[in-house]
Structures are given as structure tokens and as C-alpha cells.
Amino acid sequence: MSQAEGPRVLPVPPGRSGCPINMTAELLGDRWSLVVLRDIMFGDRRRFRELLGQSMEGIASNILASRLAKLVGAGMLTRHDDPRHRQRVEYRLTEASIQLVPVFAQLGAWGTRWLPTSPELSVRASVLAEGGPRLWDQFMDELRATHLAGESPVADGVLAGLTAAYEQVADEGGPE
Known part of the structure; x- marks a missing residue:
């Protein structure tokens, strides 16, 4: 190990x-x-x-x-x-926390399906659920690089994509 x-x-x-x-x-x-x-x-x-x-x-x-x-x-x-x-x-x-990514993805998908959640706070869960295990693995690798190896966050990685999806939905729902 x-x-x-x-x-x-x-x-x-x-x-x-x-x-x-x-x-x-x-x-x-x-x-x-x-x-x-x-x-x-x-x-x-x-x-x-x-x-x-x-x-x-x-x-x-x-x-x-x-x-x-x-x-x-x-x-x-x-x-x-x-x-x-x-x-x-x-x-x-x-590493133990990083391996919770699939759990967070499933909790978010369940909460989005069954609970009265807001669109902007649900979009990351939806993107993760739709991306499935391949996206989860990419995100876990990104988190390992950032948290275990001390590298800077990836500018165009999974976290950046999740953040962009959140910001897009939040902007659409804001005042006009």
C-alpha cells in the first residue's frame, strides 16, 4: 500500500x-x-x-x-x-474522503429525485449522476492531484465543469 x-x-x-x-x-x-x-x-x-x-x-x-x-x-x-x-x-x-465521490453522486441524485431541491444546487448532482462512474473516476483523480499531491486545481477539469454548470443555472434563475 x-x-x-x-x-x-x-x-x-x-x-x-x-x-x-x-x-x-x-x-x-x-x-x-x-x-x-x-x-x-x-x-x-x-x-x-x-x-x-x-x-x-x-x-x-x-x-x-x-x-x-x-x-x-x-x-x-x-x-x-x-x-x-x-x-x-x-x-x-x-483517499478515504475522495472515495466518497460515488456516494455523494448517488445521494445527490436521490435528493434531486425525491426532495424539493433548488435547480442551481441540484445541477452538480445531476451532472455527476449522468456522468456515471467514468466521470466519478476522473473527479477522484483530480481530487487526488489537488489534495494528496498538492497540485493546483485543473482549470478545465471536472470541478470546473460542475462549477460552470452551477453558475449557468444560477444566472438563468436570477433577476432579469
């Missing part, structure tokens, strides 16, 4: 049972963990202030700090000090 792959099993406390669905729900099933991962993954927000200030759901600072610490402790995020600024920290996805 290469260092980029990370641990085989995440460092989490034992769950109520060994059921994989239960264990996943115990790790990610609170109100905010998936939202924080979503914002890092799809919003390319990697700093505390970005996550706090650009949260559509209005996460409180103490809750954000708690979730970031929980996700770092569980091996879902890594924390990197900025050498240029002592108080600035960057959070990056780990």
Missing part, C-alpha cells in the same frame, strides 16, 4: 456494531460532517474562514471546529499549517 492510499482501516472508535452501514452512519451521519466534506470537495474551500463564511447552511464556528477536528481524527481530512501565516491552516481530503 502506498503512502498516498493511507490506512486500510480508519482510526475510529468501535461502533455499536460491526455493520458497515452503522459504522459509516456513526462517522458521517451527524448533521454537518457530509456538508463539510461536500464544501471541501465541491467548493474547493480548504480553510476554516472559507468553510465558515461560505456555508449556505450557516454552520456555527464551534460546530465547524468540532467537525473538522473529528474528520481529521478519523483520517478523513489532513490538516496542513501554512508556513507563510502561523494561524492559517489548510484542510485536505484523504
Whole structure:
């Protein structure tokens, strides 16, 4: 196993049972963990202030700090000090988080189908669902390059396409 792959099993406390669905729900099933991962993954927000200030759901600072610490402790995020600024920290996805892309795609597709969602916030889910496993793999490779290898985001990659689709629908729905 290469260092980029990370641990085989995440460092989490034992769950109520060994059921994989239960264990996943115990790790990610609170109100905010998936939202924080979503914002890092799809919003390319990697700093505390970005996550706090650009949260559509209005996460409180103490809750954000708690979730970031929980996700770092569980091996879902890594924390990197900025050498240029002592108080600035960057959070990056780990391989375990990157492999949630198909889960996010399916959750988004299900939510778009069954829940009263907004068009501009549903378009990325629709694009991901329609793109299927090939697009998910491309996006995961892009996230690996950005979060694991520290490369700059790809200007014309999957994330850029998802962002462009969001902006197009948001502009169409705005005031005329």
C-alpha cells in the first residue's frame, strides 16, 4: 500500500456494531460532517474562514471546529499549517474522503429525485449522476492531484465543469 492510499482501516472508535452501514452512519451521519466534506470537495474551500463564511447552511464556528477536528481524527481530512501565516491552516481530503465521490453522486441524485431541491444546487448532482462512474473516476483523480499531491486545481477539469454548470443555472434563475 502506498503512502498516498493511507490506512486500510480508519482510526475510529468501535461502533455499536460491526455493520458497515452503522459504522459509516456513526462517522458521517451527524448533521454537518457530509456538508463539510461536500464544501471541501465541491467548493474547493480548504480553510476554516472559507468553510465558515461560505456555508449556505450557516454552520456555527464551534460546530465547524468540532467537525473538522473529528474528520481529521478519523483520517478523513489532513490538516496542513501554512508556513507563510502561523494561524492559517489548510484542510485536505484523504483517499478515504475522495472515495466518497460515488456516494455523494448517488445521494445527490436521490435528493434531486425525491426532495424539493433548488435547480442551481441540484445541477452538480445531476451532472455527476449522468456522468456515471467514468466521470466519478476522473473527479477522484483530480481530487487526488489537488489534495494528496498538492497540485493546483485543473482549470478545465471536472470541478470546473460542475462549477460552470452551477453558475449557468444560477444566472438563468436570477433577476432579469
